[in-house]
Amino acid sequence: MDGNGIILSIKNLVKAFPKDDTEMIAVSGFALDVKDGEFICLLGPSGCGKTTVLRIIAGLQSATSGELTLKGKPITGPGSDRGMVFQEFGLFPWRSVKKNVEFGLEVQGVDETKKNEISKRFIDLVGLSGFERSHPNQLSGGMKQRVGIARALASNPEILLMDEPFGALDAQTRNLMQKELLRIWQETKKTVIFVTHSVDEAVFLADRIVVMTGRPGKIKEIYTVTLPRPRDRGHPDFINLRKKILDELEQQRQGT
Amino acid sequence: MSSLLDMRVIHKRYLTKDNLIRTSLMIVSLPIFIAFWWILALYFQGQNFYYLPTPLEVWDALVQAWTQDPATRLSLLANVYASLVRFLLGFLLALGLAAPLGLLLGYSRYANALAFPVIELLRPIPPIAWVPFLLLAASFFWGPILTIFIGVFFPVLSNVIFGVRSVDPLIIDAAKTQGANRWQVFSKVMFPSSIPYMMAGVKIGLGVGWMCIVAAEMLASQGGGVGAIIVGGQTVGRYDIMFAGMVTVAVLGILTLLIGSLIERRVKKWMGME
Ligand SMILES: Nc1ncnc2c1ncn2[C@@H]1O[C@H](COP(=O)(O)OP(=O)(O)O)[C@@H](O)[C@H]1O
Ligand SMILES: [Mg+2]
Numbered sequence: 001m002d003g004n005g006i007i008l009s010i011k012n013l014v015k016a017f018p019k020d021d022t023e024m025i026a027v028s029g030f031a032l033d034v035k036d037g038e039f040i041c042l043l044g045p046s047g048c049g050k051t052t053v054l055r056i057i058a059g060l061q062s063a064t065s066g067e068l069t070l071k072g073k074p075i076t077g078p079g080s081d082r083g084m085v086f087q088e089f090g091l092f093p094w095r096s097v098k099k100n101v102e103f104g105l106e107v108q109g110v111d112e113t114k115k116n117e118i119s120k121r122f123i124d125l126v127g128l129s130g131f132e133r134s135h136p137n138q139l140s141g142g143m144k145q146r147v148g149i150a151r152a153l154a155s156n157p158e159i160l161l162m163d164e165p166f167g168a169l170d171a172q173t174r175n176l177m178q179k180e181l182l183r184i185w186q187e188t189k190k191t192v193i194f195v196t197h198s199v200d201e202a203v204f205l206a207d208r209i210v211v212m213t214g215r216p217g218k219i220k221e222i223y224t225v226t227l228p229r230p231r232d233r234g235h236p237d238f239i240n241l242r243k244k245i246l247d248e249l250e251q252q253r254q255g256t
Numbered sequence: 257m258s259s260l261l262d263m264r265v266i267h268k269r270y271l272t273k274d275n276l277i278r279t280s281l282m283i284v285s286l287p288i289f290i291a292f293w294w295i296l297a298l299y300f301q302g303q304n305f306y307y308l309p310t311p312l313e314v315w316d317a318l319v320q321a322w323t324q325d326p327a328t329r330l331s332l333l334a335n336v337y338a339s340l341v342r343f344l345l346g347f348l349l350a351l352g353l354a355a356p357l358g359l360l361l362g363y364s365r366y367a368n369a370l371a372f373p374v375i376e377l378l379r380p381i382p383p384i385a386w387v388p389f390l391l392l393a394a395s396f397f398w399g400p401i402l403t404i405f406i407g408v409f410f411p412v413l414s415n416v417i418f419g420v421r422s423v424d425p426l427i428i429d430a431a432k433t434q435g436a437n438r439w440q441v442f443s444k445v446m447f448p449s450s451i452p453y454m455m456a457g458v459k460i461g462l463g464v465g466w467m468c469i470v471a472a473e474m475l476a477s478q479g480g481g482v483g484a485i486i487v488g489g490q491t492v493g494r495y496d497i498m499f500a501g502m503v504t505v506a507v508l509g510i511l512t513l514l515i516g517s518l519i520e521r522r523v524k525k526w527m528g529m530e
Binding site for chain 1: 448
């Protein structure tokens, strides 16, 4: 880590996809420094490049140009120092909850006792004790995403990347999972980059909200949210900030 | 007690009018077929055509074949055993080769490009077309086995290739972000997710396998076999024996398919994919 507490640094990120003999610029001039332990929300309309940015941080896609460093080291490919949580869960259907959570440890050759200990800790943390032997198809959406979070945390990543993780859940479960995530974040002190297109979700969760615009995707505005947690959705400050961001997104939409 | 309970559960779940009708129809299906067969056989025999034996005559032939079938001079069980051994050997050989090859061809686009034209050239050749060659080049023992091998090999191969290609890219990404290397992505993600497809190929192979074995045994076989019963019946002019052989094949086919489905369900359940 640089002395200033920056864990992830993104400089002038550009991503172009080939499209009918030419190129489609999906992300352009994206720059962001993320502090250790920070909760960042990437917010923007769908198609604005949020997933692309997150997948490049994860190392699942390469940047066309730009510089990404995690703890000072350039990002060159996927690795267990970045855990990812997917909207559609991405669990291994043939593995039990326990075996899903242990996947990263297994791949790293962690021994049996250590594996048991770590998976138990994170299964407990996400509130799934008693479901160790269940398979994903026996779980509800919310429970599946708890497994996804436990799995991502089990290999002790520096940073947790979450791509609309609650997008496939019903509203009630979604609100519950937001609270659960904040609890887990506070207990593990992980840095989180959380992609969402819900303003409400971003204001509820984030330390900083990075608002993106589309075509090409770039950062429009960064809001620092100072509202104390747990946040009250009915609080005037909450409502004001949400309205402000919504207005900005609306302006953006009419502009295009 | 437990069976009583089962019955109640089944009734509760299935006792809708539509299901009742369908279940009844399925129950009467076979008796109707046998009745038609019987009437047809009696009618032909009344006209002095003796080609079609009645079900009772086939049953009698089966009883006779049970102790010693007049053509092969073997008991029914010995004949079935001879076929089963061939079936199992050819089947396992095909599975053992087609599964790894399918994994390779599904994974590596270069390997696939190399093998694809050859496979597509060989696939359309009916397994039975190989029999004369195999009986000469291999032996009366290996000839039928290799025929089954060819019959089972291709369906398993194409299903495994398809299985590897159908792996959800999301779980591959998930594995990569968990730090899995290329080999681990293959062995821990692609291989297990292709298993259900492999099982589907196996089930197709089970059906094709019996076709091949009977065909091969009818051309030549050593030490009996169900195909030999049928041809033997022909050489001694016993239609009832021929039918007894056919019934035996049908029963064997159904049994292996049932076992195949059972294994498939077990595997799926074990993998949590049920
Ligand atoms: N693999 C790809 N190939 C071509 N275009 C892509 C690819 N992935 C994303 N895009 C395009 O890039 C833009 C941003 O996509 P994405 O990052 O998925 O947006 P978001 O997650 O904000 O909805 C979209 O226009 C999308 O069509
Ligand atoms: Mg997206």
